[in-house]
Amino acid sequence: MSIITLTTDFGIKDEYAGxxxxxxxxxxxAAVIIDITHNIEPQDLIQAAYIIKHSFKYFPVGTVHVVIVxxxxxxxRAIIALETxxxxxxxxxxxxxxxxxNKGDIDSIIRVENLCYFLKPxxxxxxxxxxxxPIAGHLSMGVKIETLGPPAHKSDLKILDFKYPCISxxxxxxxxxxxxxxxxxxxxxxxxxxxxxxCKTSEKKGLKxxxxxxxITGLSKSYESAMPQTPLAVIxxxxxxxxxxxxxxxxxxxxxxxxxxxxxxxx
Amino acid sequence: MSIITLTTDFGIKDEYAGxxxxxxxxxxxAAVIIDITHNIEPQDLIQAAYIIKHSFKYFPVGTVHVVIVxxxxxxxRAIIALETxxxxxxxxxxxxxxxxxNKGDIDSIIRVENLCYFLKPxxxxxxxxxxxxPIAGHLSMGVKIETLGPPAHKSDLKILDFKYPCISxxxxxxxxxxxxxxxxxxxxxxxxxxxxxxCKTSEKKGLKxxxxxxxITGLSKSYESAMPQTPLAVIxxxxxxxxxxxxxxxxxxxxxxxxxxxxxxxx
Amino acid sequence: MSIITLTTDFGIKDEYAGxxxxxxxxxxxAAVIIDITHNIEPQDLIQAAYIIKHSFKYFPVGTVHVVIVxxxxxxxRAIIALETxxxxxxxxxxxxxxxxxNKGDIDSIIRVENLCYFLKPxxxxxxxxxxxxPIAGHLSMGVKIETLGPPAHKSDLKILDFKYPCISxxxxxxxxxxxxxxxxxxxxxxxxxxxxxxCKTSEKKGLKxxxxxxxITGLSKSYESAMPQTPLAVIxxxxxxxxxxxxxxxxxxxxxxxxxxxxxxxx
Numbered sequence: 001m002s003i004i005t006l007t008t009d010f011g012i013k014d015e016y017a018g019x020x021x022x023x024x025x026x027x028x029x030a031a032v033i034i035d036i037t038h039n040i041e042p043q044d045l046i047q048a049a050y051i052i053k054h055s056f057k058y059f060p061v062g063t064v065h066v067v068i069v070x071x072x073x074x075x076x077r078a079i080i081a082l083e084t085x086x087x088x089x090x091x092x093x094x095x096x097x098x099x100x101x102n103k104g105d106i107d108s109i110i111r112v113e114n115l116c117y118f119l120k121p122x123x124x125x126x127x128x129x130x131x132x133x134p135i136a137g138h139l140s141m142g143v144k145i146e147t148l149g150p151p152a153h154k155s156d157l158k159i160l161d162f163k164y165p166c167i168s169x170x171x172x173x174x175x176x177x178x179x180x181x182x183x184x185x186x187x188x189x190x191x192x193x194x195x196x197x198x199c200k201t202s203e204k205k206g207l208k209x210x211x212x213x214x215x216i217t218g219l220s221k222s223y224e225s226a227m228p229q230t231p232l233a234v235i236x237x238x239x240x241x242x243x244x245x246x247x248x249x250x251x252x253x254x255x256x257x258x259x260x261x262x263x264x265x266x267x
Numbered sequence: 268m269s270i271i272t273l274t275t276d277f278g279i280k281d282e283y284a285g286x287x288x289x290x291x292x293x294x295x296x297a298a299v300i301i302d303i304t305h306n307i308e309p310q311d312l313i314q315a316a317y318i319i320k321h322s323f324k325y326f327p328v329g330t331v332h333v334v335i336v337x338x339x340x341x342x343x344r345a346i347i348a349l350e351t352x353x354x355x356x357x358x359x360x361x362x363x364x365x366x367x368x369n370k371g372d373i374d375s376i377i378r379v380e381n382l383c384y385f386l387k388p389x390x391x392x393x394x395x396x397x398x399x400x401p402i403a404g405h406l407s408m409g410v411k412i413e414t415l416g417p418p419a420h421k422s423d424l425k426i427l428d429f430k431y432p433c434i435s436x437x438x439x440x441x442x443x444x445x446x447x448x449x450x451x452x453x454x455x456x457x458x459x460x461x462x463x464x465x466c467k468t469s470e471k472k473g474l475k476x477x478x479x480x481x482x483i484t485g486l487s488k489s490y491e492s493a494m495p496q497t498p499l500a501v502i503x504x505x506x507x508x509x510x511x512x513x514x515x516x517x518x519x520x521x522x523x524x525x526x527x528x529x530x531x532x533x534x
Numbered sequence: 535m536s537i538i539t540l541t542t543d544f545g546i547k548d549e550y551a552g553x554x555x556x557x558x559x560x561x562x563x564a565a566v567i568i569d570i571t572h573n574i575e576p577q578d579l580i581q582a583a584y585i586i587k588h589s590f591k592y593f594p595v596g597t598v599h600v601v602i603v604x605x606x607x608x609x610x611r612a613i614i615a616l617e618t619x620x621x622x623x624x625x626x627x628x629x630x631x632x633x634x635x636n637k638g639d640i641d642s643i644i645r646v647e648n649l650c651y652f653l654k655p656x657x658x659x660x661x662x663x664x665x666x667x668p669i670a671g672h673l674s675m676g677v678k679i680e681t682l683g684p685p686a687h688k689s690d691l692k693i694l695d696f697k698y699p700c701i702s703x704x705x706x707x708x709x710x711x712x713x714x715x716x717x718x719x720x721x722x723x724x725x726x727x728x729x730x731x732x733c734k735t736s737e738k739k740g741l742k743x744x745x746x747x748x749x750i751t752g753l754s755k756s757y758e759s760a761m762p763q764t765p766l767a768v769i770x771x772x773x774x775x776x777x778x779x780x781x782x783x784x785x786x787x788x789x790x791x792x793x794x795x796x797x798x799x800x801x
Binding site: 011013017023042043072124 | 541546569572715768780
């Protein structure tokens with residue numbers, strides 16, 4: 001099996017995503033290349049970090065995940081290859097893999113420096129094509145990440161600051177909206193575990209979820225358990241608290257944006 | 268051959284389409300997964316029904332077509348697998364396959380209930396990932412739809428109401444715009460057969476096609492048989508009457524929208 | 535290896551791109567189909583010509599490149615197959631391959647007329663499906679282009695007028711913006727060779743690049759060598775002079791559009 005996934009901010013208007021697939025197939029004609037998304041907002045590392053964290057585990061062990069959101073392309077920022085839980089990741093060392101590092105169990109981290117796998121000459125503006133693509137091609141053929149360069153330590157890597165939810169006074173759990181999907185669902189950084197720590201199962205029915213001046217009572221099991229056009233809170237597919245509107249858009253309903261606070265209280 | 272097609276309203280900004288491909292490949296690493304579109308308007312069952320009807324037959328016999336437009340995800344709505352003309356379809360039982368049922372010759376309809384093919388746990392918000400994807404993976408490996416659950420009858424299935432063209436007084440054929448494509452072509456529900464019933468071949472040259480206060484005379488063979496920026500009527504690639512503007516957009520030209528009436532008269 | 539690339543103006547909302555992949559796989563189930571882009575502006579031959587020119591060489595020799603931007607579909611315009619540098623191209627004879635012809639070394643040009651490879655009946659509105667797709671499928675299986683129809687000569691083909699940069703008085707190099715990418719980078723038609731003819735390497739540091747009333751001094755090596763939100767000029771991934779804004783959009787910064795002049799001077 002030789003699957004490569006792509007998570008980039010290239011968009012799909014230009015030739016960029018197509019070209020890196022061409023380079024990958026030139027190295028490994030048997031590679032199966034799957035787009036996770038090319039529509040990360042330009043240079044939005046936080047968004048890319050969430051998407052790769054929530055996506056990779058649904059691919060077979062052995063998959064090579066390439067994440068190219070790279071505002072510093074052409075600078076001296078390193079490129080890293082990383083192996084964890086049987087998956088291989090290739091990305092600029094700019095923090096985009098932070099949420100994977102948090103999980104622990106990293107098997108190996110390599111600083112990618114072995115020029116023999118690079119396309120020549122290496123441009124300073126499109127290293128997705130000249131470095132990431134050929135290396136991903138080779139990794140998908142079974143090349144070991146250890147051959148790509150010297151080992152690095154987790155503490156050497158650039159780490160992004162993520163907002164994490166916090167519990168104040170044991171009565172309020174304060175999180176933020178970290179992603180808004182196509183349907184207008186507001187996805188928070190409050191994961192199910194944090195919610196479990198905050199309250200007992202028996203208390204969940206009475207939880208209030210506050211967003212702006214609005215209040216939602218209780219957690220729903222699915223979108224359609226609220227009336228059409230009515231807001232609800234649910235543990236969504238990312239395993240996090242999500243605010244939605246059945247058959248509508250919570251983004252429009254609440255005029256909400258990334259970074260907005262969401263407060264959970266027990267009464 | 269193990270081809271799976273996808274017709275969804277997931278969009279391509281989020282990780283959803285990528286994740287279901289990961290699940291499919293985890294089940295069947297040899298699956299060839301083709302996007303028909305992920306840009307169905309959110310929860311627009313009618314649009315999805317037309318697209319799958321017009322697309323499936325261009326794929327090889329044996330293809331598994333997955334249609335996920337699922338406003339009721341997490342409710343008790345069933346999921347159905349259906350076999351017709353050598354193709355297999357997997358969709359929520361919400362009417363999105365209605366236009367295939369109309370054609371007759373359904374070989375088999377199954378209510379998908381066999382949990383052994385589901386991802387565990389099954390979420391109530393993303394069954395595309397947890398049910399549709401692994402089942403499609405298994406179907407693409409040759410698993411028979413009969414193993415997925417109990418048989419269902421066509422009359423058990425939810426049916427959508429489509430607008431059909433009608434002939435009034437033998438002088439007017441009244442249809443509606445049911446789809447507007449990227450080029451701004453206005454695609455009606457008047458298919459070539461209905462037009463043949465309405466008038467003789469010799470009469471087609473003199474047909475008037477009325478949209479709003481505008482009138483087009485005769486059917487063209489191709490877009491470019493009208494002058495640039497000039498409207499025309501043509502039997503389009505879906506086999507239906509289509510109103511277009513050569514090198515322009517009929518949507519803009521006529522300020523037209525889905526549901527607008529299109530009237531064909533003989534004089 | 536049987537790779538087919540697609541460069542079209544079909545967009546990704548409609549079923550069109552999916553359908554042609556279905557037809558290709560019906561002919562050659564082992565075809566690997568890669569989207570370069572489906573988001574060429576409707577009927578923008580110039581944009582498509584640039585994109586295929588800059589993309590094809592990153593794919594393996596033997597790849598079949600299908601370019602469908604075809605405002606004259608259904609007219610008597612020919613369809614051509616062309617072999618150059620080990621790659622095969624299939625496109626309408628409307629000039630969309632002009633930039634490949636300029637390069638010389640064309641091995642073979644064929645007028646596609648052999649009906650036996652066409653889908654029947656051939657529509658006059660979607661020949662991407664009925665002609666291009668099945669032929670590409672056969673080409674990807676090793677069918678020789680000579681079997682598709684009679685040979686044609688380069689001088690028979692329709693040629694598009696491209697704007698080329700020009701040097702005036704040995705002091706000014708005048709080019710135009712020919713493409714604006716997703717990041718808002720302004721890509722000009724001034725390639726590195728033309729720049730080398732215009733000035734010595736030692737002079738490049740002092741070059742002024744003028745766009746509207748703005749002036750940029752010198753060429754940068756990478757985007758991030760300018761301060762964030764600051765404009766710069768760089769030889770971009772297409773090998774052409776590109777105006778960018780580090781971590782920003784040059785399109786917004788300069789309110790620039792396709793066709794705008796860019797002037798390079800030595801002082």
